[in-house]
Structure formats: C-alpha cells, structure tokens
Amino acid sequence: MRRLKLVVIGNGMGSVRFLETLVAGGEHGYGITVLGDEPDPGYNRIMLSPLLAGEIPFSETVLRSRQWYEENEITLHTGSDFRVVSIDRLQRLVVTAAGESFSYDHLVLATGSHAYIPDIPGSSFEGVVPFRRYGDVEAMLSAAESGKAVRRAVVIGGGLLGLEAANALNSRGMQVTLVHSQSVLLNRQLDAYAGQLLQDELESRGIAFLKPKRTACIEGCDGRASGVGFSDGSSIDAELVVFAIGIRPNTLLAAESGLACEHGIMVDDRMLTSDPSISAIGECIQHGNETFGLVEPVYLQAVTLARRLQGELQPFVSRPSATKLKVSGVQLFSSGQFQGEGRDEVITLKYSDAGIYRRLVIRDNRVVGVLLYGDTSDGAWYQELLESDQDISEYRNTLLFGSQFAAVA
Ligand SMILES: Cc1cc2nc3c(=O)[nH]c(=O)nc-3n(C[C@H](O)[C@H](O)[C@H](O)COP(=O)(O)OP(=O)(O)OC[C@H]3O[C@@H](n4cnc5c(N)ncnc54)[C@H](O)[C@@H]3O)c2cc1C
Numbered sequence: 001m002r003r004l005k006l007v008v009i010g011n012g013m014g015s016v017r018f019l020e021t022l023v024a025g026g027e028h029g030y031g032i033t034v035l036g037d038e039p040d041p042g043y044n045r046i047m048l049s050p051l052l053a054g055e056i057p058f059s060e061t062v063l064r065s066r067q068w069y070e071e072n073e074i075t076l077h078t079g080s081d082f083r084v085v086s087i088d089r090l091q092r093l094v095v096t097a098a099g100e101s102f103s104y105d106h107l108v109l110a111t112g113s114h115a116y117i118p119d120i121p122g123s124s125f126e127g128v129v130p131f132r133r134y135g136d137v138e139a140m141l142s143a144a145e146s147g148k149a150v151r152r153a154v155v156i157g158g159g160l161l162g163l164e165a166a167n168a169l170n171s172r173g174m175q176v177t178l179v180h181s182q183s184v185l186l187n188r189q190l191d192a193y194a195g196q197l198l199q200d201e202l203e204s205r206g207i208a209f210l211k212p213k214r215t216a217c218i219e220g221c222d223g224r225a226s227g228v229g230f231s232d233g234s235s236i237d238a239e240l241v242v243f244a245i246g247i248r249p250n251t252l253l254a255a256e257s258g259l260a261c262e263h264g265i266m267v268d269d270r271m272l273t274s275d276p277s278i279s280a281i282g283e284c285i286q287h288g289n290e291t292f293g294l295v296e297p298v299y300l301q302a303v304t305l306a307r308r309l310q311g312e313l314q315p316f317v318s319r320p321s322a323t324k325l326k327v328s329g330v331q332l333f334s335s336g337q338f339q340g341e342g343r344d345e346v347i348t349l350k351y352s353d354a355g356i357y358r359r360l361v362i363r364d365n366r367v368v369g370v371l372l373y374g375d376t377s378d379g380a381w382y383q384e385l386l387e388s389d390q391d392i393s394e395y396r397n398t399l400l401f402g403s404q405f406a407a408v409a
Contacts, residue, residue, distance in 0.1 A: 010110035011036025014282030021306035037083035053168035122218030127225035162244035269315035333379035
C-alpha cells in the first residue's frame with residue numbers, strides 16, 4: 001500500500017514531540033520527511049539557558065539522535081540548505097533554500113518563532129545577538145571567552161529569557177548589566193515585592209540593573225557594537241548586546257503561500273490551517289486570539305495533531321501554564337492571574353528572613369493566580385487547584401501554608 005507523504009517543516013520541540021507521538025502509536029501510514037534549518041537534530045531549546053551557564057553540554061540537549069530518526073524511518077534533513085523558502089499549495093510541494101523540492105500529501109508547519117530585535121540604529125552590528133538558537137549561544141560564548149580583561153555584556157529585557165541570559169553570562173565571568181523598560185523585573189510573572197527579592201538576589205551575584213530604561217540605539221564603530229544608548233541620552237559600554245524582549249511567530253512562509261494568518265498561523269481545535277492539507281503546531285500558530293511562548297501547550301498541540309492523523313479526534317484546549325525561572329538557586333513559580341482584579345481576594349505571606357513570599361488570588365472560592373518566591377515546593381499543588389477550578393472554601397484558612405496543612409485542616 002502506498003504510504004502518504006507527510007512533510008514536517010521545522011525540527012524544534014513541537015516537531016519532535018509530534019514525531020514521537022506519531023511513531024509511538026504504531027503503523028501510521030505515512031512516509032515522513034522532516035526539514036529543519038538548524039544544523040543539529042531537534043534539541044531542548046529550554047536547556048539553552050543552563051547550556052549558556054556552562055551547566056550542561058550541548059549533547060545533553062539533543063532530543064533524539066539521528067539514529068532514532070533512521071530507526072523510525074523518518075528522513076531528517078537539517079541545515080540552512082533545508083530552510084523551506086516557499087510552499088506551492090496547488091502542486092502540494094515545498095521548496096528549500098538550495099532549490100530542492102519535496103512533495104506532500106499532508107504538510108505540518110512547526111516553524112516556531114524568532115526573537116524580536118527592534119529596528120533601531122546599530123541593531124545589525126556584530127556583537128548584537130538574540131537568544132533563541134544554539135547558534136546564538138555559541139555567539140555569546142565566543143564573546144564571553146574572548147581574551148579581553150573586561151568583557152561587558154548588556155542584556156536588554158527583564159523577562160524570563162533576559163534574566164536567564166544575564167545570570168548565565170555573569171556566571172561565565174562577564175560584567176553584566178540588565179536593562180528593562182519596566183520598573184519591576186519579570187513584570188508579567190511577579191509583583192513589585194517579589195521582583196525586588198529577585199533583583200536583590202541577582203545584584204548580590206554581581207549583576208547590575210538599569211530600569212526603567214528605553215533603548216534608543218546600539219553604539220559602535222566599523223560595524224561592531226561598543227555600547228547601548230538610551231532614550232534619556234545616557235549610554236553604557238558593551239561588547240556584547242543580547243536582545244530578549246519578546247518573540248514573534250514565524251508566519252512569513254505560511255502567509256506568502258496564502259494561508260490565513262494574524263499574529264500567528266490560524267488553526268482550529270484540530271490544528272488544521274485554512275488549507276485542509278496543511279496543519280500547524282507550536283509557537284508559529286494562533287488558536288483563537290492566543291499565541292504561545294511556553295512548551296507545555298506546544299506539546300499538547302503536537303499530541304493533538306499526531307492523534308488526529310491516526311484517526312483519533314481530541315480537540316486542543318488551551319490551559320494556563322506555569323512559569324519557572326531557570327536560574328540556579330532562585331525558586332520562583334507564577335501561574336494564572338497573580339495580580340488579581342476587582343473584587344478578587346489577594347492573600348500574601350512574607351517571611352523576609354528566609355526570602356519566602358507567597359501570593360494567592362482567590363475568585364469565587366477558586367484559586368485563579370499563584371505567585372511563589374523562595375519556596376516553590378507547593379507549586380504543582382496550587383497549579384492543580386487552579387487548573388481543576390476546585391472550590392477551596394473547605395481549607396480556605398490554611399490554603400496559604402500549602403498542601404500539607406490544607407490536607408489536615
Ligand atoms: C533560551 C530559552 C529558554 C526557554 N525556556 C523555557 C522554559 O523554561 N519553559 C518553557 O515552557 N518554554 C521555554 N522556552 C520556550 C520553548 O523553547 C518553546 O516554547 C518551544 O521551543 C517551542 O517549540 P516550537 O517547536 O514551536 O518552536 P522551536 O523549538 O523554535 O522550533 C522551530 C524550528 O523550526 C525551524 N524553522 C523555522 N522556519 C523554518 C523553515 N522555513 N524551514 C525549516 N526550518 C524552519 C526553526 O529554526 C526551529 O528549529 C524557552 C525558549 C528559549 C529560547
């Protein structure tokens with residue numbers, strides 16, 4: 001029996017989880033070809049932070065070896081030659097940068113997203129890097145390991161990625177300044193109190209902070225970065241400038257082929273795009289009004305699609321995901337609507353000597369937001385309460401003290 005041709009564009013985290021689920025389900029009836037534009041087989045992008053910090057080698061991040069692809073009869077092509085540059089939906093084929101074409105019966109777009117670098121003077125200088133790919137980590141490491149006595153880095157963006165990059169470069173011996181446009185670090189995950197606890201900890205490690213500050217330009221000469229200029233006229237020296245101010249879904253390929261796109265490639269609950277022969281998963285998509293920046297929903301989309309291709313329909317439902325900061329020695333957990341609004345009840349616990357802070361937001365006897373700093377051992381429990389929409393009135397008074405106390409209340 002002729003196998004249908006399945007082509008997957010992108011070999012990132014969503015793509016690998018999709019392939020794993022598809023082959024684990026037994027005979028699937030597809031001849032699979034994967035085209036990824038990075039040089040290596042799909043790796044755990046999340047681990048780029050510990051990799052940059054020197055805590056693990058790259059080999060530990062690779063999700064599946066080339067042998068695994070061979071054993072599962074998946075043809076994997078990687079490298080810039082295999083970057084897909086166009087999709088011909090009429091002929092059902094994709095064309096790579098090297099001019100090779102691959103025909104498909106069904107196409108999966110798993111193109112992820114890219115780091116946003118603003119179009120300001122000097123942003124294309126050498127020494128200005130995003131934090132998205134293994135190649136970016138290599139560029140940062142070569143700056144960190146240059147023979148100069150003082151190696152200065154400026155990290156722009158006080159979100160999760162910016163803080164992880166700043167901490168990693170600091171632990172590599174660079175003189176690091178983190179620039180953030182808001183007054184609170186991790187302002188999407190933390191309130192002002194927890195943000196200050198985090199800042200105190202990172203300052204004690206040697207990282208300097210400039211905030212709120214707006215970056216106006218990258219200074220430099222001969223095409224090389226030498227500093228960062230701000231909107232208030234001040235500036236700071238730096239040989240390395242890392243941008244971590246957000247991501248944008250990779251939609252260009254899909255949009256140019258006429259697929260419906262807004263912020264991301266539009267998909268329905270089955271991960272189907274506006275073309276019934278093309279599905280899409282991961283950070284490149286938009287589901288309803290939502291785009292994605294964490295791996296948990298991406299994995300769920302990958303499984304939804306793999307099962308659908310095996311005839312099992314299980315619609316994708318978006319759920320709130322928790323965030324953790326991967327900075328060793330810093331415990332932080334944030335999920336849901338931790339700020340609270342209107343008549344929400346906000347309960348907090350501060351144990352300053354131990355650097356512990358908890359904030360819970362309760363709405364109609366349900367946990368709708370959680371913020372834990374210093375001790376996150378109850379994070380999974382609070383997340384379960386949040387996701388299950390459980391009525392907590394029974395252990396309302398001990399809720400803040402965690403699962404052990406609530407269980408005996
Ligand atoms: C440093 C860092 C730390 C992170 N930490 C966390 C964390 O702690 N927790 C968490 O939940 N999430 C984290 N994330 C986010 C997480 O990595 C992403 O959610 C996840 O990788 C998304 O998977 P994806 O498959 O959609 O995209 P990606 O993993 O980005 O994969 C997309 C792949 O497609 C390739 N591609 C794009 N266009 C083409 C083309 N035209 N042709 C061929 N190939 C193409 C890309 O190069 C890439 O290899 C982190 C991300 C980074 C960068």
